[in-house]
Amino acid sequence: MARQTSAFGFDNDDIVIATHPHQPSATTFRRGFTNWKNTTVSFKNHEKSACHRAATEIIITLPSTTKDIGNLLSKEHATSKRRNRAAFYHILSSIRYLARQGLAIRGHGDDSDGNFIQLLRMKAKDDDNLSSWMTRKDNSYTSPDIQNEIVELMSSHVLRVIANDLRKSPFLSIMIDETRDCANTEQVTVVVRMVTYEFDVHEQFLGMYGVPSVDAQTLTTAIKNVFERFNFSFNKLRRQCYDGASAMSGAKSGVARRILEIEPRALFTHCYGQSLNLAACDTMKQIKLLKDALDVSFEITKLLKYSPRREGIFLRLKENLPGSTATGIRVLCPTRWTVRADSLASILENFQALQETWQESIKVAHDTETKARIGVEAQMNTFDYLFGTMLGHMVLRHTDNLSRALLDKGLSAAEEQQVARMSLETLKSLRTD
Template sequence: MAGLKSINQPVNFKFPKRSFGKKNPELRSFNPTWFKQYAWLHYDEAKDLAFCFTCMVAAKEGKISNFKADGSFISTGFCNWKDATSKFRKHQDSDCHKEAVERKVKLPRETKDIGEVLSAAHSEEKAHNRQQLLTILRNIRFLVRQGLPLRGHDNDQSNFLQLLKLHGESDPSILKWLERKQDKFTSADIQNEMLQVMALKILRDVASNIRENGYFSIMVDETTDQSNREQVVIVIRHVDSNLDVHEEFIGLCMVPSIDAATLTNVILDALVRMNISLSKCRGQCYDGASNMSGAKKGVAANITSKETRAIYTHCYGHALNLAVGDTVKKSKVMRDSLDTVFEMSKLVKYSPRRDTILEQLKREMAPDTPGFRVLCPTRWTVRAASLNSVLENYSVLQSLWETCYECTKDPEARSRIIGVKTQMQSFDFLFVVSLGYEILRHTDNLSRTLQKKDLSAAEGQHLTDLSLTSLSAMRKEESFDSFWESLNGKLNELDVSEPTLPRRRKMPKRYETGKAPPEFTTSEKDLYRQQYFEALDLVVNCVKDRFDQPGYQVYRHLEDVLLKSVRGDKTYKEDLDFVLKFYGDDLDKTSLSSQLDTFTTLARNNLNDSSTVSVSFLVTLVSQMSPASRCLFSEIVTLLRLILVMPATNATSERTFSALRRVKTYLRATMSQERLNHLMILHTHREATDALNILAVANDFVSARDGRSFIFGRF
């Protein structure tokens, strides 16, 4: 081997014959057609031996591990021509030959220069390896994008490997890759590394966009995951130069406690890791818990102490939910009736038998009505739908209780059925469920609207005012008369008692003031009119109290600077002075004053009536401008971005909780926090995951370890 320079594959040589076998010996010789099938074969004419040229060269240069060396094809030579074909195949599939090919790769027969041959062969093998790695990365991207688990209890049955095998049906080279004993790049550790590369790539883009857009708001919420660990969700809201709103999930953080100090440190640490400056924070949106909204030591107060322009707003979704809860708690008739509806939900949905009976009765009696909806006290937007399902299926439900009572033997269940049945026969229950539906359909509609991520806090306030106006319009005699007539019209169709006056009771003496005689309602209609108006007053006042937030007053000044100037109201200068003082160097006083005059003229030219101007109209007007025209109103754009950057609700965090339940199920409860974060980022940022440059991901993965560049090269 000392003088080995080129492969020797003689064709016209007279190959000597050897004897094989003892009882019936037969003569066999080397067959030159083997050169075509196995291009690596090297024949030694003097010794009548066959070698593997690729392995010989690799061994000479020390490129093969000793424990993998196949001596019969490298040093001693091979001459068992009887079993040659099977032995050649076995050597070609051996780890020794594969390693030599990885280092030197196949030899083109027409090439005789050893350096050129090995370089070309190695490049071919790298190209093959790159193709397999890209397939692996694409499979991982698909699974995490869909929120599907990669691994399984048995690794061979995992989604990841089964998906690779599915691709192998059309590309057998993948199946061959999976048969390798090492360097398959499919292990759990490799998966984690690939997930990290992809997730960090998305996070870097998100952080870059936030820094480029400047102002942002912080949105934080907390939940408990499947493994009973406290997870803090952090979302950043920012507005780009086109006035498009973005809400970006940037990570989960497992915390030992949810006290204000811990959560504040988590938020600040996340901003530091993303290289985002707190000085650009202009808003905070959390729920109303004391650890978040505490006036002295809450998270909002801690952040505001570091950046005074980071205004806190109580999430409108939570605020509206609390306002509705306050209304129900303060109205006894509504509280009792909704408790009955909740009890009905439990009786039906917690019993498959009763649920089946309900479906059968519904098909027979009211096939066109909507199904029965569960009343969930913690959901924001399902109360009205649940009450409506009770009204639409009133007769069906009454028949259900009669049927279930006869076939139920459990005393406790029978007593609960009797209680619900009795309640549904009373006029009070029908009255309150109908009234509750009329009120809650407005609040549920408002809640659904507030959850849109591109909705600002300012727009949320305006929509709330519109809903309150609609509720206030119901507080009229005409509205009550119409409601009362429709309710009495149902009494002929339903098994419900007529309205009656309660027994007159004299007030205890300790509560009496003066000597005037006690007053009592003279008719049933007057009694229920009082309850009708009381419920409407309660919901309007509760919503107003919850939405009257100090932080909104600053945004009101921001709005009024633009709206009043367009309407021609000179008092906008007072709002302008407040805004310039509060936001400081965010706005330039001289430029803003001159731009307001020009912008007012532009807005009025596009409006039929300047009194109807709104923030949404101004946003649309500016976003339709060309970038060059927008530069003329740079300070106006800044004003609009400061208005839009504050969210109406923290609904994106709530949606992230839903994604967390899909990703971290009870079967995946033991995954590490780092892997969970990477999976969540790739799953929640679906569009960014789809747009990932797989070649760039592959290059980052390969460059992370020195040995990988030798296997894959450059993508």
């Protein structure tokens, strides 16, 4: 007589049934599974068994039916946990608010005078639970280490969301620029530009990364590290946009050339904004009349804005002039030439008030150096300065408008070139006999 076998290929004589009064029956096998020819049928039969259905039901229902053992043993534990979570939510929302507004979390000196602690104390006036939480001596989660950890977690979450959006784009372009902070540390600013399938343009700031130097090899390595960190593929890179420094745009060993070796389709474009700034700078410096007028204007803004006493005299005289609605004096930027039109306009609008300010300032000046520097009054009275300032304002206001247009992320490269041609035609039309 043939021996009977189970659905799993075991002889029934080799099966031992183990039972538990509170659990479904479980089967313990002595010799493992052997019926591999009928594997599919055997597994389907097992899915219909009572023990498999019971185990599946436990896996599904167990997470939703079980509770924290602390909550089951004590109501006070559950209440304490709910209050702690509510207090911690205030901590998170306060840090998020300060980070969103770009405000310092900690103040000068003692941390108890910082913006973060003061914001929590203000919230505690309307929340007794938070007020009692703030009186705790330990485990209040308000220390500088906890603050930094929360900010880091928030920034990581934001970067993950940005990275996920960028990875969905079929093509990317990268823009970087090096700068030096107040601690004399070289940093690289990284911005990635993308276009969605709906042709919406987005520019995402990915962060500032410290670098030991700004040579081409180091900057290229920084770009590779950013792409590796965010899991970007160089196959999607179609454009590079840098300034005209040799380390960035060098034809033989610059950053642009090194990236082209990785992805030949990543074409390099010299930043239009910097090109415009360099063109305006070279043009103005080659015309002595404009150069002298701008140098005097720069000295005027320094004399006024860096001296509270002289600026106070200027504001008082400006208010006393009949019908004066002009704005205050704006400092002439020493590096950016495409933001100088507003500064020159402020000088022209306040010309009379400035002349009276120099006359009164000379009367109260005691040192010879100050009197010599206030000699700009004589230069302001010359025809060359007045004509040069008016001419500079006429030219620079058009380059300023062009610079603002080039910063519009919605414009394509072809549209930006068209705007530049229109500005050039406008400047040409100003020439008359």
